[in-house]
Amino acid sequence: MADTRSKGQDSLSEGGILSGCRIIVGVSGGIAAYKTPMLVRRLREAGAEVQAVMTANARQFVTATTLQAVSGRPVRDSLWDAAAEAAMGHIELARWADLIVIAPTTADTLSRLAAGRADDLLSTLRLASRAPVLLAPAMNNVMWDHPATRRNLRRLTEDGCTILGPDSGPQACGETGPGRMQEPEALFAAVRDCCLSIPSWGSLATPVRSTPHLDGLRGKKFLITAGPTREAIDPVRYISNESSGKQGYALASAALRVGGEVTLISGPVNIAPPVGAKTISVTTAQQMNDAVQAQLPATDIFIGVAAVADYRPAEKKDQKIKKLPGGEKGLRLLLVENPDIIAGVSSSQNRPFVVGFAAETQDALRNAREKRKRKGMDMIVVNDVANPDIGFNSEENAVAVIWHGGEEKLPQSSKAQLAEWIIDRIATCYVDQLAPANPESVAE
Numbered sequence: 001m002a003d004t005r006s007k008g009q010d011s012l013s014e015g016g017i018l019s020g021c022r023i024i025v026g027v028s029g030g031i032a033a034y035k036t037p038m039l040v041r042r043l044r045e046a047g048a049e050v051q052a053v054m055t056a057n058a059r060q061f062v063t064a065t066t067l068q069a070v071s072g073r074p075v076r077d078s079l080w081d082a083a084a085e086a087a088m089g090h091i092e093l094a095r096w097a098d099l100i101v102i103a104p105t106t107a108d109t110l111s112r113l114a115a116g117r118a119d120d121l122l123s124t125l126r127l128a129s130r131a132p133v134l135l136a137p138a139m140n141n142v143m144w145d146h147p148a149t150r151r152n153l154r155r156l157t158e159d160g161c162t163i164l165g166p167d168s169g170p171q172a173c174g175e176t177g178p179g180r181m182q183e184p185e186a187l188f189a190a191v192r193d194c195c196l197s198i199p200s201w202g203s204l205a206t207p208v209r210s211t212p213h214l215d216g217l218r219g220k221k222f223l224i225t226a227g228p229t230r231e232a233i234d235p236v237r238y239i240s241n242e243s244s245g246k247q248g249y250a251l252a253s254a255a256l257r258v259g260g261e262v263t264l265i266s267g268p269v270n271i272a273p274p275v276g277a278k279t280i281s282v283t284t285a286q287q288m289n290d291a292v293q294a295q296l297p298a299t300d301i302f303i304g305v306a307a308v309a310d311y312r313p314a315e316k317k318d319q320k321i322k323k324l325p326g327g328e329k330g331l332r333l334l335l336v337e338n339p340d341i342i343a344g345v346s347s348s349q350n351r352p353f354v355v356g357f358a359a360e361t362q363d364a365l366r367n368a369r370e371k372r373k374r375k376g377m378d379m380i381v382v383n384d385v386a387n388p389d390i391g392f393n394s395e396e397n398a399v400a401v402i403w404h405g406g407e408e409k410l411p412q413s414s415k416a417q418l419a420e421w422i423i424d425r426i427a428t429c430y431v432d433q434l435a436p437a438n439p440e441s442v443a444e
């Protein structure tokens with residue numbers, strides 16, 4: 001098919017980072033479909049050409065007129081629309097796409113895609129296209145947890161689809177839990193990063209799966225900590241921090257994508273664990289340490305992303321602490337030190353390759369260099385957590401990676417993109433370290 005890419009067709013698409021990238025945005029029938037026009041608009045603002053494709057049920061939740069207005073193209077919804085097929089047949093449309101994103105992907109659509117069905121336009125396009133497929137699930141939390149859904153997700157991941165989210169929180173049905181479609185801005189960031197990693201797109205980075213040295217990570221056992229810890233003061237109060245788990249979960253997903261076996265030890269967070277990871281939920285630093293120690297003998301690569309509380313209250317009161325009578329000056333809380341989990345991993349016998357994170361608010365690089373050596377890490381990833389746009393509980397991050405003999409700054413990007421870059425750097429250092437004749441592997 002001739003390449004008829006049009007760049008800067010109108011004011012929405014002029015000069016954007018995705019100028020001319022061709023994206024099919026599939027919409028299936030869930031309440032979250034009301035947010036899809038915002039995703040389409042963001043993609044168009046970034047310069048992408050967007051073809052919206054609706055399932056029959058999607059029409060119950062969003063109108064074709066809205067999607068047509070924001071995409072600038074008539075919406076496609078049928079294999080049997082003679083006029084649309086005459087203009088561009090469905091196989092031609094499948095070849096046209098650089099990327100397919102389906103948002104929302106309902107439980108039914110997940111199941112139909114997992115089964116490889118091709119009985120409507122959207123499922124047929126997915127089957128007839130070689131483009132990357134991103135799925136943004138949205139459903140009731142019980143449906144999300146159902147073994148049938150887990151099975152479908154596993155199969156789709158094995159088939160090469162990328163699952164975005166879902167988020168956790170209040171749902172349209174009145175329940176709370178995992179199953180909310182990711183917000184349009186987060187979806188946009190994931191789609192943008194995926195587009196930029198497509199080789200024909202003059203990418204920032206090569207897709208992780210196709211980089212040969214990543215083969216060294218295939219089958220390796222990753223142990224990753226993520227999220228905050230909570231240290232109880234009394235039955236209703238605790239010391240914790242703003243870690244959302246997003247960066248650690250993104251690393252777990254990236255490690256799975258290069259063929260790693262991933263165990264994720266997570267503090268309390270509101271996001272769904274990546275499909276395919278063995279997830280162990282903990283609350284306190286002591287529990288996280290115990291879980292890490294239990295998994296350690298079977299670990300090749302340890303990545304400590306968790307924001308572990310350095311201190312905990314010396315004692316947890318059995319009853320809620322009462323407000324002091326008037327006149328008393330403040331309440332003293334005695335804190336004792338928690339175990340340093342990563343230092344314990346670094347000093348263990350037959351230690352794995354150890355990667356830590358450093359959350360710094362000043363002199364980030366200098367502090368991180370010193371921290372890497374002090375805690376015996378092979379690599380440290382430092383982020384500036386004084387900047388509210390990155391670091392804790394944000395969609396994006398910006399980091400520097402420091403290892404024995406090298407440092408590299410990675411620009412502000414989605415946590416998913418950074419995770420892929422970090423896994424890439426880990427692969428290089430890990431493979432180097434294993435190579436017996438390599439002088440870099442000599443201890444400092």
Ligand code: PMT
Pocket residue numbers: 225227242243244245246247248285304305306307308309310338339340341342343355356357358359360383385391392393394415
């Ligand atoms: O979860 P997100 O909202 O996505 O945010 C991501 C993040 C900001 C939490 C993450 O990028 C990050 O910086 N994680 C490390 C946070 C931290 O605790 O940094 P630190 O400099 O205090 O600790 C250094 C390293 O020692 C970390 O690998 C930490 O996991 C580890 N540590 C710290 C204390 C302790 N008692 N045991 C540890 O193992």
